Amino acid sequence: MQPLFRRFVLLCVIAALGLLSLYHIAGWDSKLQPSRPSSSLPGRIKHSVKWKDVPVRYPVTSTIALPSGTPSAIPRIQHEFGIETDGNKQKRLKRLGAVKQVFLRSWMAYREHAWLQDEVSPVSGGFKNQFGGRAATLVDALDTMAIMGLDKEFGQALAALKQIDFTTTETSTVNVFETTIRYLGGLLSTYDLTGGKHSILLNKATELGDMLYVAFDTPHRLPITRWDWENGALSGSQEAPVSVLSAELGSLSLEFTRLSQLTGDDKYYDAVARVSNQFEKHQNSTSIPGLWPVRINLLAESFTVDRTFSFGGMSDSLYEYFPKQHMLLGGLVPQYRKLYVGAIEAAKRVLFFRPLTPDNRDILVSGTVRKNAADHFKLQPEAQHLACFAGGMVGIGAKIFDRPEDLDVARRLVDGCIWAYESMPSGIMPESSSVIPCHDPEDCEWSRQKWYDGVMDQRPLHSYRDDVEKIVEENNLAPGFTDITDRRFLLRPEAIESVFIMYRITGNTTLLDNAWEMFQAIIASTSTDISNSAIADVTDLEPELIDECESFWMAETLKYFYLIFSEPDVVSLDEWVFNTEAHPLRRPQ
Ligand SMILES: *[C@@H]1O[C@H](CO)[C@@H](O)[C@H](O)[C@H]1NC(C)=O
Numbered sequence: 300m301q302p303l304f305r306r307f308v309l310l311c312v313i314a315a316l317g318l319l320s321l322y323h324i325a326g327w328d329s330k331l332q333p334s335r336p337s338s339s340l341p342g343r344i345k346h347s348v349k350w351k352d353v354p355v356r357y358p359v360t361s362t363i364a365l366p367s368g369t370p371s372a373i374p375r376i377q378h379e380f381g382i383e384t385d386g387n388k389q390k391r392l393k394r395l396g397a398v399k400q401v402f403l404r405s406w407m408a409y410r411e412h413a414w415l416q417d418e419v420s421p422v423s424g425g426f427k428n429q430f431g432g433r434a435a436t437l438v439d440a441l442d443t444m445a446i447m448g449l450d451k452e453f454g455q456a457l458a459a460l461k462q463i464d465f466t467t468t469e470t471s472t473v474n475v476f477e478t479t480i481r482y483l484g485g486l487l488s489t490y491d492l493t494g495g496k497h498s499i500l501l502n503k504a505t506e507l508g509d510m511l512y513v514a515f516d517t518p519h520r521l522p523i524t525r526w527d528w529e530n531g532a533l534s535g536s537q538e539a540p541v542s543v544l545s546a547e548l549g550s551l552s553l554e555f556t557r558l559s560q561l562t563g564d565d566k567y568y569d570a571v572a573r574v575s576n577q578f579e580k581h582q583n584s585t586s587i588p589g590l591w592p593v594r595i596n597l598l599a600e601s602f603t604v605d606r607t608f609s610f611g612g613m614s615d616s617l618y619e620y621f622p623k624q625h626m627l628l629g630g631l632v633p634q635y636r637k638l639y640v641g642a643i644e645a646a647k648r649v650l651f652f653r654p655l656t657p658d659n660r661d662i663l664v665s666g667t668v669r670k671n672a673a674d675h676f677k678l679q680p681e682a683q684h685l686a687c688f689a690g691g692m693v694g695i696g697a698k699i700f701d702r703p704e705d706l707d708v709a710r711r712l713v714d715g716c717i718w719a720y721e722s723m724p725s726g727i728m729p730e731s732s733s734v735i736p737c738h739d740p741e742d743c744e745w746s747r748q749k750w751y752d753g754v755m756d757q758r759p760l761h762s763y764r765d766d767v768e769k770i771v772e773e774n775n776l777a778p779g780f781t782d783i784t785d786r787r788f789l790l791r792p793e794a795i796e797s798v799f800i801m802y803r804i805t806g807n808t809t810l811l812d813n814a815w816e817m818f819q820a821i822i823a824s825t826s827t828d829i830s831n832s833a834i835a836d837v838t839d840l841e842p843e844l845i846d847e848c849e850s851f852w853m854a855e856t857l858k859y860f861y862l863i864f865s866e867p868d869v870v871s872l873d874e875w876v877f878n879t880e881a882h883p884l885r886r887p888q
């Protein structure tokens with residue numbers, strides 16, 4: 300370093316330290332310890348913001364009101380369960396107890412090592428704040444504790460909620476989607492599940508909703524999905540972004556709708572109804588009519604700049620929210636059926652495919668499709684853990700929209716994920732992998748040769764004879780898999796979510812055993828001294844623990860495992876609708 304430059308750096312460090320101590324003396328820091336000091340430098344808004352008082356830049360000319368009228372009759376989703384045998388009941392209760400124990404252990408770890416932080420680090424015993432430092436795990440896990448009847452733990456968590464200020468946050472950019480599904484969804488669902496008894500839940504939800512509502516304050520009232528909230532609070536200029544992920548745009552509707560229903564203020568519903576209108580307007584003019592691409596240029600309101608389509612990450616819950624919004628609105632808005640049916644018809648044509656499997660299973664995987672410059676579709680035959688939600692969604696859609704032919708599609712999608720779990724040495728599906736699509740689903744007879752050809756197709760630079768067996772061995776590829784593009788398991792819920800939904804729809808008890816196998820495999824590979832951790836490689840029998848436990852472990856994964864082993868009327872799908880973070884909201888009856 301040049302001496303002058305060195306002195307400059309030293310001065311900067313001293314100045315920074317001075318500012319930092321000033322900031323502590325002035326007591327500007329919030330109750331929650333910031334994880335990254337740099338995110339808490341002076342100049343940031345540290346106090347509560349009265350979001351209701353921030354002047355509206357672009358007022359709506361007329362508010363879209365919640366539909367009124369008597370909810371229409373929506374066909375029943377759940378199977379009519381008969382009387383359970385004693386033996387089945389004993390087995391089920393044993394499994395239920397095991398899930399509850401794992402939840403309690405994870406909760407204790409959070410309470411002891413990461414209280415009021417976003418998440419615990421389950422190997423090192425530290426903590427992490429990646430969702431704004433507003434106790435994400437606590438808020439996300441509240442309704443699970445209510446469902447499990449953990450009254451003491453629930454009471455403690457509820458009391459702590461008073462200390463959390465939802466009108467301000469540690470990060471400069473708010474991820475509107477994550478904040479909505481985790482925090483807003485968690486608060487609203489706990490309010491609903493406890494019968495509206497705890498007004499603090501709705502008050503906090505409204506405070507947060509009023510903050511998020513300002514992200515919609517742009518010329519066409521379309522939201523800024525990664526939002527500079529301080530600029531929002533300080534009345535800076537705002538416009539819709541050039542690139543948004545379709546899932547982040549489309550998965551706000553349930554939470555905002557429920558907030559309007561509970562507060563009687565239509566403005567939140569108005570905000571998301573305008574987004575749905577955009578999806579409707581553009582549904583048939585994208586590169587694959589019926590579907591929307593992963594990325595959308597919201598500023599230009601262009602749905603054609605991107606030509607990639609998938610039910611996997613970045614698009615997933617966009618689709619999931621159409622049938623769910625239909626249910627939450629009591630079937631009174633016909634738009635959501637149209638959006639769903641158009642999408643599912645296209646998905647059955649282009650996204651779902653039958654993979655080659657050693658035992659010729661009649662299953663489906665939901666892949667990714669790109670349209671190239673010559674307007675040809677190219678199917679990328681990937682199996683993403685995130686896309687495993689699709690089986691449950693298609694099952695629910697089959698019931699509520701009376702599409703019985705889709706029930707078998709749902710069953711095959713669920714079985715696709717079960718197959719991916721069963722195929723791995725750890726018994727857990729990887730984050731993403733590649734398989735071999737059978738171009739003619741009727742002609743999908745296994746041969747080792749076809750598998751090897753598929754493996755080599757992924758690697759055009761290798762010469763065949765020498766390499767294929769070595770590649771299979773080095774990559775630990777199970778028969779049928781041609782590549783494992785992301786070997787991690789992040790404690791994700793989507794597979795058990797769909798197994799749970801299919802069980803509630805069909806009453807097929809094989810699914811209980813599938814769920815139990817999954818649960819045991821996950822516990823065997825992810826347990827740490829204090830809790831459970833994401834793992835580096837599901838093809839490893841003793842996978843490395845990567846010291847991460849996102850809030851969805853207790854909010855979603857363990858909740859769905861608990862519910863599948865509960866009595867079928869505990870959070871019935873005919874009375875509740877789950878947001879994409881597994882937070883049940885009450886359906887109109
Ligand atoms: C898209 O086109 C289909 C088939 O013509 C039609 O049934 C559907 O209503 C259209 N969807 C929208 C949102 O306009």
Ligand SMILES: *[C@@H]1O[C@H](CO)[C@@H](O)[C@H](O)[C@H]1NC(C)=O
Nearest residue numbers: 710713714807808809810813
């Ligand atoms: C029961 O569920 C399993 C797992 O999804 C499936 O393979 C099987 O076909 C189902 N049985 C019936 C009768 O639907």
